[in-house]
């Protein structure tokens with residue numbers, strides 16, 4: 003019975019190929035758009051999550067420079083007020099796991115004929131723990147390297163690639179600002195940061211080396227910023243408060259005066275970014291869903307025309323014994339076939355489009371099985387929902403009225 | 409249990425139009441026994457088609473009784489009526505009413521779909537019927553590829569495919585020339601005499617009515633004659649349009 007109905011529906015659709023294809027197109031575009039938009043949205047979301055994961059967890063960044071009531075002013079260019087000693091003091095706070103002072107600057111690196119200009123960060127061994135950053139090769143520098151300000155360096159993947167190519171950088175000597183540095187190790191790849199920078203395009207050196215030998219500042223012992231890791235997410239508010247108290251006390255800031263530093267909760271900011279990405283992903287999906295809805299209305303429109311046009315046929319069928327539900331099934335099947343085939347093509351186009359987008363623009367796209375299943379379910383539902391009304395209308399015709407219809 | 413196929417009493421039908429209600433059938437009473445061959449004649453607009461559509465369960469009367477095979481049609485729901493149209497009644501139209509997109513065997517097999525019969529069996533039955541009306545070798549043709557007379561044979565084959573007890577035909581030869589009409593009527597006669605199918609047909613042609621055994625004449629929605637066709641002498645077989 004269903005089989006016979008399917009072939010009947012197929013015949014009717016074949017007889018009106020052009021119209022069937024145009025109707026299907028609405029569905030194809032709708033489903034394709036949904037799949038593509040979800041893929042782009044989820045790709046962005048996944049990228050954000052990867053960046054967050056690469057950042058390290060429960061992080062504070064303490065910047066030199068005063069905060070204002072309007073928000074946080076970036077430390078860049080501000081007088082450096084934080085010191086390595088501040089960092090060491092912070093380490094003593096309860097619930098603080100690790101603290102890494104950080105003194106960044108840029109310099110030219112040379113190895114043999116290759117040279118590369120990059121960001122060089124002077125820091126301590128805890129930096130690796132704070133940022134949850136492993137070594138791909140070699141060993142980290144140690145506290146004794148800090149004490150004696152030795153000329154050693156850890157290379158990020160991008161730097162290693164550009165200076166050494168396929169060669170193993172460990173134990174090789176490179177020149178930074180014309181002084182020789184021994185490469186102790188290579189950092190594992192981290193990928194993009196939240197703001198889209200290549201985190202692997204960096205070099206780590208002992209903070210003391212950076213201060214005294216590389217970038218010698220007029221404010222001896224100062225660092226641009228300090229990173230601190232709390233032991234847990236729950237501890238973060240408490241830790242933030244004690245960092246503020248401790249540093250204000252150390253910097254001798256009077257009650258009511260502005261701090262000469264700013265504490266930012268990186269993890270909270272990251273979570274906001276993740277939420278934003280998720281909302282964006284949902285929005286894209288919602289916008290695409292509208293085209294699916296439009297496709298559904300297209301199906302309904304065509305089915306209504308089809309019912310009117312085929313009223314005589316319906317009359318003939320009823321005259322020879324079709325029940326209302328046979329007619330209903332016939333038209334419903336047509337709507338469902340159109341939407342499901344349209345959906346299939348739409349899925350193919352959507353996935354193809356997503357791959358093309360990632361090829362052409364380098365954007366991350368993620369096509370999930372669940373988004374395909376969802377698109378399918380929605381397409382079938384749209385077919386049934388929008389096919390139902392015309393089909394029911396057809397099935398309720400009185401045989402004699404349908405037969406007499408001109 | 410009587411052997412009447414159709415029993416109609418006090419049948420009224422009126423149409424509600426913008427101009428008011430129009431009475432079309434008034435107090436019609438007709439009983440058709442199994443195996444009869446009845447011709448219905450009457451002037452245009454006398455209500456013949458209206459009557460036939462009610463007989464075929466395509467339309468319902470405004471009031472009155474209709475027993476088909478001793479079942480009270482007024483008490484049946486839409487699905488039960490569909491079942492009657494499918495299995496008890498075969499309907500032949502003046503305009504053939506074939507599905508233009510389907511080939512002949514599919515057209516003839518159509519009623520079997522609604523009985524839930526499998527495709528192979530459907531097509532076997534359909535071809536058997538096409539054979540019977542002399543169109544066996546056209547089973548894959550489409551309706552527009554054959555003549556009007558042949559199309560009407562296909563329509564008859566379709567009406568017969570479910571082996572109905574009752575065959576209703578509204579001016580089945582109305583669109584056909586005299587020669588083809590005779591062939592169709594010969595087919596009806598054969599179905600009536602050899603297979604015992606009860607036939608009720610509407611016609612304007614006395615020549616066609618002459619194939620039947622009994623004549624019912626309508627005028628202005630009333631039965632004005634009901635008797636043997638042989639009594640043509642009293643003018644009941646005069647052309648009516």
Ligand SMILES: Nc1ncnc2c1ncn2[C@@H]1O[C@H](COP(=O)(O)OP(=O)(O)OP(=O)(O)O)[C@@H](O)[C@H]1O
Pocket residue numbers: 423424425430432450451452453454455456457458459
């Ligand atoms: N759907 C309808 N609505 C209103 N009036 C109708 C309708 N169908 C038929 N009539 C009227 O009912 C009357 C009988 O119509 P019917 O078709 O039964 O006549 P008929 O005897 O078959 O005529 P003909 O010989 O021309 O086929 C006519 O006056 C017609 O105008």
Ligand SMILES: [Mg+2]
Pocket residue numbers: 456457458578
């Ligand atoms: Mg008529």
